[in-house]
Amino acid sequence: MRFEADTEIGADAERVWAVLVDVERWPEWTASVTRAERGEPGPLAVGATARLTQPKLRPAVWRVVELTEGREFTWASDVSGVHTRGEHRLLPLPDGRTRVDVAIDQAGPLAGLIGRLYGGLLRRYVRLEADGLRSRCERS
Template identity: 70%
Template sequence: MRFEAGTQVAAGAEQVWAVLVDVEGWPQWTPSVRRAARREPGPLAVGATALLEQPRLRPAVWRVTELTRGLSFTWESRSAGVRTVGEHRVLPLPDGHSRFELALTQSGPLAGPVGWLYGDLLRRYLRMEADGLRRRCERG
């Protein structure tokens, strides 16, 4: 199952990227994340992990699997029967603004039932994250 959200942001890609990779700051701009804790110091990099606590979901550890500095990162989390991949992209636009896109893809033997049970919640959370990041970046 795949869930997606995106938004245009009236801010430059560098600014959007800086807010996005400050994972521990996410609870300040999206109500979909109650707590975020990086497990290693330093900039976000391949192999880095973070613990996310979200309302109505079990805490999950996410590991960065791909990162193109300034443009995108992908991370994954695994739980019993489900592998979830989260993609985050910041696309610079010709007018100096940006487009932010994010997606969750779930696979594994329990992905169907989990998607059916939590699909609406996941869609809502992705929308909250896209809109929250936009508001945070646009207010400076």
């Protein structure tokens, strides 16, 4: 199952990227995350981890599996028979704005059931993340 949201942000990709990869500050700008703790210091990189606490979901540890500096990162979490990938992509636009695509992709033996039970919540969370990122980046 896949859940997606996108938005255009009135800020350049460098600014958006800086906010996006500062994972520990996500609770400041998205209601979909109440606590975020990095597993190690330093910049976000392949192999880096973060523990996210989200309303109505169990805390989960996410590990970065792909990262193109300044453009995109994907992280993954495995919980209770479901492999979840969270994708974050930036596309600089000609006018200095940035398009952001956020997605959650789930697979595994329980993905269908989880999608039916939590699909509405997950759709809401990717929307909150995209909109919150836009608000934070345009405010500063």
